[in-house]
Amino acid sequence: MSKEISLGGFLRSQGISRRAFLGFCSTLASAMTIPSGMIEVMAKTLEQTRRPAVIWLSFQECTGCTESLLRSHAPSIESLIFDFISLDYHHTLQAASGSAAERAREETMHRHAGEYLVLVDGSVPKIRHYSTIAGVSNLDMLVETAAGAAAILAVGTCSAYGGLPKANPNPTQALSIGEIIKDKPIVNIPGCPPIPLAITGVIAYYLTMGSLPPLDHLGRPLAFFGENIHDRCYRRPFYDRGLFAESFDDEGARKGWCLYKLGCKAPETYNACAHVKWNQGTSFPIQSGHGCIGCSEPDFWDRGGIYTSTPQGRFDSELSLTLAASLGVVVGAGAAVLARRKKHRVEQELADEASAPESQTST
Amino acid sequence: MTLLDYARGPVIQAALVIMIAGIIWRLLGVLVLTRAADLSRPRDAFGNFKGYRTVFSRAWPSSEFLTATRYQTVMAYVFHLATLVVVIGIVPHIEFIQGLTGASWPGLPNGVGVACGIIALASLVALIMRRLTKPAVYCSTWGDYFAWFVVAMPLVTGLMAFAHLGPRYETLLALHILAAALFFAWFPFGKLMHAFWFVFSRAQSGIAYARKGVQI
Ligand code: SF4
Numbered sequence: 001m002s003k004e005i006s007l008g009g010f011l012r013s014q015g016i017s018r019r020a021f022l023g024f025c026s027t028l029a030s031a032m033t034i035p036s037g038m039i040e041v042m043a044k045t046l047e048q049t050r051r052p053a054v055i056w057l058s059f060q061e062c063t064g065c066t067e068s069l070l071r072s073h074a075p076s077i078e079s080l081i082f083d084f085i086s087l088d089y090h091h092t093l094q095a096a097s098g099s100a101a102e103r104a105r106e107e108t109m110h111r112h113a114g115e116y117l118v119l120v121d122g123s124v125p126k127i128r129h130y131s132t133i134a135g136v137s138n139l140d141m142l143v144e145t146a147a148g149a150a151a152i153l154a155v156g157t158c159s160a161y162g163g164l165p166k167a168n169p170n171p172t173q174a175l176s177i178g179e180i181i182k183d184k185p186i187v188n189i190p191g192c193p194p195i196p197l198a199i200t201g202v203i204a205y206y207l208t209m210g211s212l213p214p215l216d217h218l219g220r221p222l223a224f225f226g227e228n229i230h231d232r233c234y235r236r237p238f239y240d241r242g243l244f245a246e247s248f249d250d251e252g253a254r255k256g257w258c259l260y261k262l263g264c265k266a267p268e269t270y271n272a273c274a275h276v277k278w279n280q281g282t283s284f285p286i287q288s289g290h291g292c293i294g295c296s297e298p299d300f301w302d303r304g305g306i307y308t309s310t311p312q313g314r315f316d317s318e319l320s321l322t323l324a325a326s327l328g329v330v331v332g333a334g335a336a337v338l339a340r341r342k343k344h345r346v347e348q349e350l351a352d353e354a355s356a357p358e359s360q361t362s363t
Numbered sequence: 364m365t366l367l368d369y370a371r372g373p374v375i376q377a378a379l380v381i382m383i384a385g386i387i388w389r390l391l392g393v394l395v396l397t398r399a400a401d402l403s404r405p406r407d408a409f410g411n412f413k414g415y416r417t418v419f420s421r422a423w424p425s426s427e428f429l430t431a432t433r434y435q436t437v438m439a440y441v442f443h444l445a446t447l448v449v450v451i452g453i454v455p456h457i458e459f460i461q462g463l464t465g466a467s468w469p470g471l472p473n474g475v476g477v478a479c480g481i482i483a484l485a486s487l488v489a490l491i492m493r494r495l496t497k498p499a500v501y502c503s504t505w506g507d508y509f510a511w512f513v514v515a516m517p518l519v520t521g522l523m524a525f526a527h528l529g530p531r532y533e534t535l536l537a538l539h540i541l542a543a544a545l546f547f548a549w550f551p552f553g554k555l556m557h558a559f560w561f562v563f564s565r566a567q568s569g570i571a572y573a574r575k576g577v578q579i
Contacts, residue, residue: 228531228532230532231527239473240472240473240474241472241473242454242469242470242471242472242473244454244470260454260458261454261458267532267533267536268367268532268533268536298365299364299365299368303368308462309455309458309462310455310458310536311371311455311456311458311459311462311536311540312371312458312459312461312462313371313372313375313376313459313462313463314368314371314372315372315373315375315376317376317379317462317463317464320376320379320380321379321380321383321463323380324379324380324381324382324383324384325383325384325387327380327384327387328383328384328385328386328387328388328391329387329391331384331387331388332387332388332389332390332391332392332395333391333395335388335391335392336391336392336394336395336396337395339392339395339396340395340396340397343396347399
């Protein structure tokens with residue numbers, strides 16, 4: 001692909017009409033709470049955008065984030081934008097391999113120093129030799145590549161928060177990008193995998209506005225992660241009425257009742273699944289009958305079982321309660337024995353006092 | 364570890380251990396103490412039976428005291444019943460209890476739970492207002508106010524969590540669990556133990572009075 005081609009030209013060469021592109025821009029604008037008056041400006045800016053330099057680094061990951069973006073049913077504008085921007089360096093997608101591939105990364109770093117975007121999927125093992133690319137550890141490659149970056153997008157829960165590789169006992173001592181890079185603007189786009197629109201949305205926002213979108217306290221774009229899935233869930237009326245599926249094949253499940261008792265983590269999860277949905281708005285996990293697993297939240301692997309519901313305690317209740325009862329019996333029995341001894345002593349003292357004057361008078 | 368993970372993990376676990384160990388400790392410590400035999404001749408042959416009956420008959424004030432105590436008696440009943448419905452009726456609580464014991468039962472719709480929660484809180488406020496406005500009647504100690512606080516907090520935070528008032532839901536849920544943990548941990552050591560003591564203290568006074576021939 002020529003580096004001079006604009007995004008608009010590229011999309012048209014792929015058969016995307018301007019009308020469809022404007023539709024995409026308005027979806028994006030509404031998702032990212034950009035005023036509707038800005039849609040035209042946004043479309044124009046995006047259309048004229050020249051290919052931005054992007055380096056995509058893949059570390060301890062499963063490639064699910066890339067797959068999520070690329071393997072949609074029909075080539076979406078999201079995936080095409082992704083194609084458009086991401087070809088400088090990407091293990092999975094680039095044609096080059098070995099030292100030629102590494103040269104491409106180094107060339108981009110030099111030619112676009114201070115301007116290129118770094119997208120990262122996967123966490124980084126602190127124990128360097130657990131994951132290397134072309135003999136370079138993930139940690140060193142990240143630090144080296146991030147040095148000249150304009151901004152970093154941590155794509156997927158693994159790069160944003162450590163994800164599955166960081167799950168207890170975290171054998172590789174996996175770290176998130178934010179734990180390593182402290183001096184660059186970082187946007188976390190978590191999810192296992194993240195919603196494709198959230199990835200392209202952040203990129204489109206950056207290309208249009210020249211800055212990163214507003215973020216929440218976990219570094220996620222508020223436009224996609226500002227709302228609780230439970231608050232946007234179409235099963236919510238069943239939750240409010242107290243109608244719950246008790247198992248995956250009972251009447252409640254067939255009638256589409258709330259999945260709260262089956263461990264749905266949506267009440268503590270922030271993501272756009274319930275309204276943006278997946279596969280071009282076809283469905284999302286709760287709609288297909290499985291509760292949310294909370295994949296866009298830090299450490300979701302270690303926050304209780306997938307089928308443990310939100311309010312249930314996260315501890316071994318049988319052991320704790322048995323221990324508590326035994327402790328109570330021991331301490332209670334001890335207290336009772338001490339109290340009885342004291343009582344007898346007092347009784348004895350009173351009896352002694354009562355008998356003392358008698359013995360005095362008798363002598 | 365987030366505040367929620369901390370609250371529904373080690374904090375609530377420790378609070379439950381303290382509560383159960385504390386209750387058994389206090390019950391055993393007091394009940395194992397025997398009283399010296401009363402050598403007097405009982406004036407009422409059915410004294411013991413009548414004494415035990417007091418556990419139930421004292422559930423409502425006797426007519427002489429009714430006018431003076433109606434307000435707090437009614438409020439206390441409203442509070443206890445509404446709280447009971449909230450504690451065992453709403454689904455998140457049933458889920459918590461099920462996680463702990465395995466027992467489960469059908470829950471109430473959220474609207475009923477919220478209504479009962481509001482009623483419970485309103486009656487609790489009505490009770491503290493009376494206590495504050497009639498210091499001579501109550502001779503309150505800090506323990507009275509603290510007991511009120513540890514009961515009010517789970518209600519306030521629970522209602523806030525449901526209504527999504529203030530901080531994010533998971534933070535409110537964590538605060539609610541922390542408030543419940545404070546309640547559990549304090550339960551054996553303050554006035555809240557009346558949940559157990561009322562049976563023994565009523566029976567004890569009933570038996571003592573009945574033995575002496577007092578009309579009860
Ligand atoms: S299915 Fe999950 S997100 Fe939907 S209402 Fe029930 S608990 Fe909330």
